[in-house]
Amino acid sequence: MTDTEPRTSGTIEGGTAPGAWAVLLPAERYEAERLVHHDTLELTGLDAAVGPRPGDPVAVLADEPLRLVALGRVASATGETREDPDDPQSEAGPGVLVVTYTRRVLDEPVPVPGLALDGPVIGLDPARFRELADRIGPPPARRSWLVSLDLPIEAASPAEAVRLFWSYVQELGPRELPAFVSPSGDELAMQAFVLGAEANQDPEEDD
Numbered sequence: 001m002t003d004t005e006p007r008t009s010g011t012i013e014g015g016t017a018p019g020a021w022a023v024l025l026p027a028e029r030y031e032a033e034r035l036v037h038h039d040t041l042e043l044t045g046l047d048a049a050v051g052p053r054p055g056d057p058v059a060v061l062a063d064e065p066l067r068l069v070a071l072g073r074v075a076s077a078t079g080e081t082r083e084d085p086d087d088p089q090s091e092a093g094p095g096v097l098v099v100t101y102t103r104r105v106l107d108e109p110v111p112v113p114g115l116a117l118d119g120p121v122i123g124l125d126p127a128r129f130r131e132l133a134d135r136i137g138p139p140p141a142r143r144s145w146l147v148s149l150d151l152p153i154e155a156a157s158p159a160e161a162v163r164l165f166w167s168y169v170q171e172l173g174p175r176e177l178p179a180f181v182s183p184s185g186d187e188l189a190m191q192a193f194v195l196g197a198e199a200n201q202d203p204e205e206d207d
Contacts, residue, residue: 026063074098151169
């Protein structure tokens with residue numbers, strides 16, 4: 001049985017449906033998913049007849065090179081979704097495929113050799129999906145982190161300073177503003193992150 005061979009149980013409009021799915025994210029969308037936490041992945045502009053059904057397992061992959069970045073399950077689309085999930089002001093469009101994340105490895109994607117995808121949504125044999133899921137391994141232990149964002153702001157009052165702060169945060173966002181993170185209780189281990197990756201904020205070290 002090949003990776004994309006359909007299962008024999010279940011039909012869609014008289015045809016067979018794969019037991020699982022692989023979703024391929026464009027590079028820009030992958031970066032957006034890394035910047036802001038989302039419980040679901042909403043994809044638009046896909047062929048509505050592609051076949052995923054609520055409850056079907058999904059492997060989420062990024063391209064160039066092909067890497068496994070998350071696992072999830074197809075959820076029922078509800079109402080309208082945004083074309084750009086990282087931009088709440090973007091124009092709304094119809095939700096075609098909604099995937100609820102069950103496991104993310106966005107910051108440490110797993111290479112996936114030997115799998116060829118010829119579209120944004122491809123059917124997978126369930127055994128192949130389990131093989132991909134096994135590559136991720138168990139989730140790491142969770143811990144507490146302190147995350148802060150410091151902006152020097154000139155204002156006439158504390159309330160105005162707070163308003164300007166949130167304006168800058170909304171305007172610049174995680175693509176431009178450095179966020180500082182450290183393990184709870186170990187502030188000396190603080191690191192700065194920009195664009196979802198560690199970024200050096202000491203100009204002297206750049207020389």
